[in-house]
Amino acid sequence: MKASRLGLMTGVALATVAMAGAAFAQEDVTITVWSIDGANQVGPSDTFSAEFNEMDNGINVEYRILQFDEIVNETLRAYATGNAPDIVSLDNPDFALFSSRGAFLDITEMAENSDVINTEAYFDGPLNSVMWDGKLYGVPKYTDTIGVFYNKDAFAEAGIENPPQTWAEFEEYARMLAEANEGMYGATISARGNEEGTFQFLPVIQMSGGGYENVNTEGAREWLSMVKGMIDDGVMSQDVLSLGQWDSTGTFNSGNAAMAISGPWEIDRMVEDAEFDWGVTLLPVFGEGDERSSALGGFNLGILSTTEHPEEAFEVLEYFVSQDDRLFPEFGYLPTRGDVELPPSGIAEKDAALEVFQEQLQYAQPRGPHPEWQKISKAIYDAEQAALTGQMTPEEALSQAQATIDTIIN
Amino acid sequence: MGRIVSSITDGKGFDLLLVGLTMVFLLALAGVPLVYNVVMSFQQVDMFNLSTFSRPFAGFSNYVEVVSQPEFWLIIRNTAIFVFGSIGGQFVFGFALALFFMLKFPFASTIRGLFLVSWVMPGLVVGALWGWILAGDFGVLNAILKGIGLIDNTMFWKSDPSLAIWAVTIANIWLGLAFNMMLLSVGLAGISQDLYEAAELDGANGFQRFSTITLPMMRSTIGAVLALGLIYTLQQFDLFPAITEGGPANSSNVAQYWAWQWSFQLFDFAKGATVSVMMLVFVLFASLVYVWSTRHEVRG
Numbered sequence: 001m002k003a004s005r006l007g008l009m010t011g012v013a014l015a016t017v018a019m020a021g022a023a024f025a026q027e028d029v030t031i032t033v034w035s036i037d038g039a040n041q042v043g044p045s046d047t048f049s050a051e052f053n054e055m056d057n058g059i060n061v062e063y064r065i066l067q068f069d070e071i072v073n074e075t076l077r078a079y080a081t082g083n084a085p086d087i088v089s090l091d092n093p094d095f096a097l098f099s100s101r102g103a104f105l106d107i108t109e110m111a112e113n114s115d116v117i118n119t120e121a122y123f124d125g126p127l128n129s130v131m132w133d134g135k136l137y138g139v140p141k142y143t144d145t146i147g148v149f150y151n152k153d154a155f156a157e158a159g160i161e162n163p164p165q166t167w168a169e170f171e172e173y174a175r176m177l178a179e180a181n182e183g184m185y186g187a188t189i190s191a192r193g194n195e196e197g198t199f200q201f202l203p204v205i206q207m208s209g210g211g212y213e214n215v216n217t218e219g220a221r222e223w224l225s226m227v228k229g230m231i232d233d234g235v236m237s238q239d240v241l242s243l244g245q246w247d248s249t250g251t252f253n254s255g256n257a258a259m260a261i262s263g264p265w266e267i268d269r270m271v272e273d274a275e276f277d278w279g280v281t282l283l284p285v286f287g288e289g290d291e292r293s294s295a296l297g298g299f300n301l302g303i304l305s306t307t308e309h310p311e312e313a314f315e316v317l318e319y320f321v322s323q324d325d326r327l328f329p330e331f332g333y334l335p336t337r338g339d340v341e342l343p344p345s346g347i348a349e350k351d352a353a354l355e356v357f358q359e360q361l362q363y364a365q366p367r368g369p370h371p372e373w374q375k376i377s378k379a380i381y382d383a384e385q386a387a388l389t390g391q392m393t394p395e396e397a398l399s400q401a402q403a404t405i406d407t408i409i410n
Numbered sequence: 411m412g413r414i415v416s417s418i419t420d421g422k423g424f425d426l427l428l429v430g431l432t433m434v435f436l437l438a439l440a441g442v443p444l445v446y447n448v449v450m451s452f453q454q455v456d457m458f459n460l461s462t463f464s465r466p467f468a469g470f471s472n473y474v475e476v477v478s479q480p481e482f483w484l485i486i487r488n489t490a491i492f493v494f495g496s497i498g499g500q501f502v503f504g505f506a507l508a509l510f511f512m513l514k515f516p517f518a519s520t521i522r523g524l525f526l527v528s529w530v531m532p533g534l535v536v537g538a539l540w541g542w543i544l545a546g547d548f549g550v551l552n553a554i555l556k557g558i559g560l561i562d563n564t565m566f567w568k569s570d571p572s573l574a575i576w577a578v579t580i581a582n583i584w585l586g587l588a589f590n591m592m593l594l595s596v597g598l599a600g601i602s603q604d605l606y607e608a609a610e611l612d613g614a615n616g617f618q619r620f621s622t623i624t625l626p627m628m629r630s631t632i633g634a635v636l637a638l639g640l641i642y643t644l645q646q647f648d649l650f651p652a653i654t655e656g657g658p659a660n661s662s663n664v665a666q667y668w669a670w671q672w673s674f675q676l677f678d679f680a681k682g683a684t685v686s687v688m689m690l691v692f693v694l695f696a697s698l699v700y701v702w703s704t705r706h707e708v709r710g
Contacts (some may be wrong), residue, residue, distance in 0.1 A: 031610075069651075073675075076460075076677060080460040080461045081461060082461070097677065101456075109496045183547070192655075192657070193655055193657035193658060193659065193660075194675075195656065237546060237547055237566075237569075238546060238564075238566035238569040238570060239547060239566055239568065239569045240547070240569075241545040241566075241569040241657065241658040242568045242569045242654065242655070242657060251547070255471060256547070257680040263693065304701075374675060374676050374677060375676050375678070378675070378676060382481075382659060382660070385657060385658045385659035385660075388658070388659075389570075389571040389658050389659050389661065390571075391571060391659055391661070400480055
């Protein structure tokens, strides 16, 4: 009895050694990459990971798709328990949560010595979101911003020549375009109770002279009253309070809304789905010639500081960056660098939209960076929702948000 | 020596062994996490010290901050609506269905079995289904209600602050209905038919039979169903992210979803723990009431 058990244990031990030996002989390093690309549609990180994995260079890439809502959460949990991936791609306002605590690897020096990554080529907004305390903690992956998509056929039918340039025109046109009997709303936005709500509402605060540290502006109050009026009168669906941007713009594509506030990630789907002529215009302003603003979206890539293979992980990162010129033609994403040329796609609507979004990017302002961005953002979208549902007046909602934000910042 | 061995295999020792094993399991799997949660609610927790035990002591500051949140009372109100609405709805409809299926008609037990489908399905799937049914502009429920002329305007179940909490409650009633019906059916089946026959001979009508035989005989079953209902409802989480995400403006947010938001959306793990400790106190209180109210029951 005893002898046989001993034999069994020896066998197990030998097998373990043999397996370890096999892994050692192969010498392949595995780099895990987490991103949301591939969750809704094919994206850069999943595509480039698969390509890099195919190469015979001793580095394997294991790619995992996560949902937008859970990626920060999963990464946080994995980091706390010591199972973090090597590379993770995060939405830019979430990046500071990790970089400010040293959870991302400081790659300042590696980038300086790199032939591929040139930090000077990046736009300020995206670059800022990967910096903390003057150090570089990652690279911006792609960027985006928002503008107004409009249904040209519906505009022509209503006798409107140009897309709206001010919020007053936005409201006026939306009211003209809404056809309740035909299931056509005048406009659609996303005022959802999560980051997407803040993403679309913060630019309004910014263009009226505020910022995330100062949200109670006259323009913001005006805008909230305007949108609330449009919801009350059925010019906008009440569902803008619960729809995300992707679903909200879906109603535009199917011809159920004449205008939609959203970003360049919609273009490829719109080219396929929309059975009407459409165009894009810059996010409206309050008065002609006023300061413009828009949201700065997009994801960043960072190497977790817990990685066992920083050099190999950096190589993977370099490969991703070297493919930046494919971002727009293949995936419809805007590169974060000024030195990437965007060739015309040959699809007139897509190229025209790109031009508008590139102009819009000049006005895009980052969210944060702040290590407690999530709480600031919640204060902002909570205020928007409270005002749009009529639970509070815009003044009450925004001053309550301001009080919350003050305690977070100070 | 022999006496100890025989006591372990058959006697007091064996009883103690069984009780001991259960206690060890309870302590390890329920007690430790519970205490850990309570401890966390008195500390400052962030992702840096998440994996260690030594964190700065925060006293009652987490509790004070949670209670002073502007949405605190709204969430308490919603939790009350959700809990009592769900339990009430599940119980009433479950009892009605259980009584209905006690009637002997062809395929009664087969159809009753089919009702279990709703109980078997994962909450997220049920949530997604009801999310589509309750959708505003293109929802099934709105199409039906408009079709039969009950409403003229679109009801925004998920986006209207006065409807949102009811939308989730309706979905939860549907989800828990079958479970209530099954437990109550078992209770009904245990009542001897002789009692009903005797009552009928004495001239008792249907309502009298129900209120003087069925209800008193079902007392312990009803108590158990309501107590389990309370626990399952306070645990119900999946429906919230799938249907309303607690919105708009927290008008359908409840304590259990709020706790999750604190921990996993705002990354303030201590406040998440604080909310769940508050829920724990409530459940403890409710179970005390339950134990007290059934103290006269004879137990086998």
